[in-house]
Amino acid sequence: GIIGPNGSGKTTILRILSGICHINRGHVRVRGSISALIALGAGFHPELTGRENIYLNGSILGLKHHEINRYLDDIVDFAGIGAYIDAPVKRYSSGMFVRLGFAVAAQVRPDILLVDEVLAVGDARFQTRCHERIRELREEGTVIILVSHDMWAIRKSCAQGIFLNHGVVETQGDIADVIEAYDKVVQQENLQALIKKQKSDGESQDAICHIEMFNHEGEPTTEVPWGEPLTLRLHYRCDTPIHNPTLVVSVFSHHGACAAVMRSRKQGWEGGTLDGVGFVDVKIPELRLNPGRYAVRFIMKDTADLASYGESQIHELFVPLPNIDWFNEDCTYVPQTEWGAPQKGIA
Structure with a gap:
């Protein structure tokens, strides 16, 4: 071939x-x-x-x-x-x-x-x-x-x-x-194109946003193996108080397809009023994205009308191929499963 x-x-x-x-x-x-x-x-x-x-x-x-x-x-x-x-x-x-x-x-x-x-x-x-x-x-x-x-x-x-x-x-x-x-x-070329497009489309923002990523040992990283913990640290700087915003973290595949979305409001987080400089940690106990390169972006939105207060630059996340032989799926998410033994009869 x-x-x-x-x-x-x-x-x-x-x-x-x-x-x-x-x-x-x-x-x-x-x-x-x-x-x-x-x-x-x-x-x-x-x-x-x-x-x-x-x-x-x-x-x-x-x-x-x-x-x-x-x-x-x-x-x-x-x-x-x-x-x-x-x-x-x-x-x-x-x-x-x-x-x-x-x-x-x-x-x-x-x-x-x-x-x-x-x-x-x-x-x-x-x-x-x-x-x-x-x-x-x-x-x-x-x-x-x-x-x-x-x-x-x-x-x-x-x-x-x-x-x-x-x-x-x-x-x-x-x-x-x-x-x-x-x-x-x-994947590398596509991610660079996404980053370049975001920079060219940039607008003035009410809040300055930034992402850091940490592995299970608390070390800064851009590479996390499948199944291991990942902590996203969402930094913000608000020049004026922002009341009850919704924080959104989006993950995109190198094709530009949405691989995952995490919304603070839908997952029970209420941060109150954000003012000045601070950060919020989002912990993912087990990362189950299929091996490959991904783009991660953080947006702070108004909860009522979803207008954007600000968004981070796109950050690259690499999920390396694990040392197991069953990763050949052309998909985005690979859940961990438990398969039961065959049972006789009709359930």
Whole structure:
């Protein structure tokens, strides 16, 4: 699997391997037959029917007419385009294009299969069938090179991977390690973008707010492992008294999605009047956020109309991957659970 941001050179590598692009230095060695699904509609003649294009693509891949005949029914069945197989492909939707393209590329059993992001065009059912077919080809000995921004697809279909960033190989090796390295870079960039946006949107405030974070030993930190205690110290400075405010702590994932919200009023806190300089501690006995990078923000609001008196700058919180083997969920919150033994009968 090859992953990385847009413009990093992922598709270019596939184009070079398939012979579409030529290199001006270095060399490429390929052993075996290559089948590629890189660009939507690539290798299809728009005036020819789907059936005729199957034979055209098969011949390009070096197959004889009788060999294509052997695969024809499987290709038509996998593509699932019914009677449209005898219609000119210029009338096909993007989904029909990609279904037929993948069916041809995958059913002819190449030595090497190159697949770009085009699978994202297909519906969920077709994508599932594609990844199942990729698994079968891997088991049969076909080398699969998959480019995708879908980390679930990469994790499911690939054993090894490369993280490519602006033409440079940042990491390569086991796919789980490569995805983790890529996620760290993406999370850091997204959090920095959130911080930059907040600074540019800043307005005058009635209260100055600031956050500090402490671990279970009372030491300042920005890194807390899953399941360990975290104390948030909410500092404030009010130039004029603020009566019965609501304190809100929001936690956002690196995608910008809200991961958790803690509101003082809804959790029984009544701080009375805040005046001058002070702080409030918020203790989280066990932090159960999925490993990753998060943005934490503190806002002081008017309890009646929820108008903001002031808010802190965004602070980064990192939850490292624990030394246990079940953290592979693409979620935000991971509760600790106790599973009972199976019981007979109806509850």
